Amino acid sequence: MKAVVCKAWGPPDSLVVEDLPEPAPGPGQVRIAVRAAGVNFPDVLIIQGKYQVRPGLPFTPGSELAGVIDALGPDVAGFKVGDRVIAFVAHGAFAQQALAPVQALLPMPPGMDFDTAAALTLTYGTSHHAVVDRAALKAGETMLVLGAAGGVGLAAIEIGKALGARVIAAASSGEKLAVCKEHGADVLINYSDTDLRAAVKEATGGRGPDVVYDPVGGAYTEAAFRAIGWRGRYLVVGFANGEIPKLPLNLALLKGASLMGVFWGEFARREPQANLAAMLELLGWLAEGRIRPRISGRYSLEQAAGALADMAARKVTGKVVIVP
Structure with a gap:
């Protein structure tokens, strides 16, 4: 089978595509013929x-x-060869075949396409865990989303709207904000040419947002935290900017505000039943049309390095997928 291989830590153009032996599923594992694999910002950092x-080198990212399941290991129950499934694995998705433990599988609902299925777990799982579980966003509250046109950002917008909240989307260009509006954002802020704190203050009548969703980090973090409302919840989702910011903690004291870490992968590992319940709620919202993953690009295995380079350069809106 063909697979993308990372042989040494480095940028996307250091990846290679090689022919590897078909992997054999072990106890409690299945082998999946991969039809689509989602590309995420952590993939850029992992390589x-x-x-x-x-992961130990060499490895296949994704x-x-x-x-579609094409082989079963010993002691597998509840799934069979031919089942269409969604899986979240430690690595190995950027290949024609991948192994996954049974507990990492979710049956694909009838009628769902593979691209959409591959775009659901990490971005929507992360944003559901952040917005619903950690921040407990309520109907009528206001949430500010930074980096709002990215995969997790658009997911946060849609989840916020599904909960009945008012959503302010902040992004770096008018084109990206137009995408945010398509996905339900109520207020748009271009923070490349606008004072973020002042714009948020104006958009909230001086009150500040109840929740800030921050997958970006860098220079905008302190401005967003200074704008937060009383008893606000600040979600630390990631650092796509590349800079881990430092905050004066007196700001949390003055606003009675909370800093909340969001690590969906660890949540899914430690609390699998809670994660399953979240995924089932997301699938329900998908069926109702309340969320709709945006697939903005499709790449072959040979183009995987380009997909990751686009992700690193923040050229991606929504999600891109690799189609082996």
Whole structure:
């Protein structure tokens, strides 16, 4: 089978595509013929050795996929060859075949396409965990989303609207904000040419947002935290900007505000039943049309480096997928 291989820590153009032996599923595992694999910002960090988790070299990157089970390992129950499934794995998705433990599988609903299925787990799982579980956003509250046109940002907008909240989308261009509006954002802020704190203050009548969703980090974090409302909840989702910001903690004191870490992968590992319940709610919202993953690009295995380079350069809106 063909697979993308990371042989040494480095940028996307250091990846290669090679022919590898078909993987054999072990106890409690299935082998999946991959039809689509989602590309995420952590993939960019993982291949450079900059993520919280470092796979042993060499490895195949990619953590979320959708496909068809083509082999079962021993002691597998509840699934059979031919089942269409969604899976979230530690790595290995950017390949024609991938292994996944049974507990990482979710049956694909009838009628769902593989691209959409591959775009659901990490981005929507992260945003559901952040907005619903950690921040407990309520109907009538206001949420500010930074980096709002990215995969997790658009997911946060849609989840906020599904909960009945008012959503302020902040992004770096008019084109990206137009995408945010298509996905339900109520207020648009271009923080590349606008004072973010002042714009948020104006959009909230001086009150500030109840929740701030921040997958970006960098220079905008302090401005957003200074704009937060009383008893606000600040969601630390990631650092797509590349800079881990430092905050004066007196700001949390003055606003009675909370800083909340969001690590969906660890949540899914430690609390699998809660994660399953979240995924089922998301699938219900998808069926109702309340969320709709945006697939803005499709790449072959040979184009995987380009997909990751576009992600690193923040050229992607919504999600892109690799189609082996």
